[in-house]
Amino acid sequence: MSDSPNLLKESIGRYGIWSHGLRDEDPSLRAEIGDAAAELEQLGFGAAWLGGSSAVRHALPLLESTSALVVGTSIQSIWQYEAAESAAAFAEAESAHPGRFVLGLGVSHAKLHDQYRRPYSALVSYLDALDEAGVPANRRVLAALGPKTLDLAGTRAAGAIPYLVTPEHTARAREILGENALLAPEFKVVLETDPGKARAVARDVLALYLALPNYTNTWLGLGFTEDDFEDGGSDRLIDTFFAWGDEDRIRARINAFHEAGADHVALQVIDAGTREGLPREAWRKVAALLEA
Structure with a gap:
């Protein structure tokens, strides 16, 4: 990226919502997803990040229902879609909704993809192919x-969207990225004030990630130990990666x-009471506390 203004950084604001539910492909939920996206825009969130193994097509209901909300994949695995396929889908989204879709890419995890080999080199090759296909670097994030x-x-790329990280990681990432690149970490929020209940919900969510070395190795580098990964995660680990408590x-x-240097925080809001796919009331509560 050049030193020219990072337009993506300017367009997504300080807060976004990260959600698995917003990428649901059930046709019966398409209208509800669109309505939820429109409300997120009204609530002042600058971006919606489609969690899990998402793709360009998952963004369309949200883009069609909003006028300014930026929608990004978080992430699209480079092993799941060929670069040419991604470029073609990006071009369609860009034509219909100029400047509002962001291609969030990642190498995912060896346990999830049989073809997982030399991930860094594969990512570089993927970006080379996107360059050749005309997908601009300032419309993709890693x-x-x-x-x-x-x-x-x-x-x-336009910057980074790290998942399951800490403010300490964010400070290190900012030093590496420089000031111009977008830095938009994901962070989990549990709307619960009771420590036992909040941590129980958090452990249910974290269980998947404790089995993925890409994350646990990063956490070891942030000062955690193997003991922190036992029994669903230590209280220290849980309390680091999840915000819970009062407003x-x-x-x-x-x-x-x-x-610590983040431009934007992608909030994964977990309603301890409902755990629904589209926790809209919880999103409203978080929007309100951010305005306070």
Whole structure:
């Protein structure tokens, strides 16, 4: 990326919503997803990040129902879609909704893809193919955790969208990326004040990730130990990766990422009471506490 203004950074604001539910392909939910996206825009969120193994097609209901909301994949696995296929889908979205779709890419995990080989080299080759197909670097972001991929995110993309990281990681990432690149970490919020209930919900969510070395190796580099990964995660681990408690505590935890150098925080909001796919009331509560 050049030193020219990062338009993506300017367009998505300080907060977005990260959600699995927003990428649901059930036709009966298409209208509800569109309505939820429109409300997120009204609530002041600048972006919606489609969680899990998402693709360009999952963004269309949200783009069609909004006028300014930026929609991004978080992430689209490079092993699941060929670069030419991604480029063609990007071109369609760009034609219909100029400047509002962001292609979030990542190498995913070896346990999830049989073809997983030399992930960094594969990612570089994928970006080369996107360049040749005309997908602009300033409209793609990378799920970067380690230094090499963070550097790639700053030079071959608009920036980075790290998942399951800390403010300490954010500070390191900012140093690697430089000031111009977008840095938009994901962060989980549990709307629960009771420590036992909040941590139980968090452990249910974290269980999948404790089995994925890309994350646990990163956490070891952030000062955690193997003991922190036992029994669903130590309280220290849970309390680091999830904000829970009263509004002031949650707000302070989110602000810590901005203070460490994040431009935007993608909030994965978990309603301890419902755990629904589209926790719209929980999104409203978070929007309100961010305005306070």
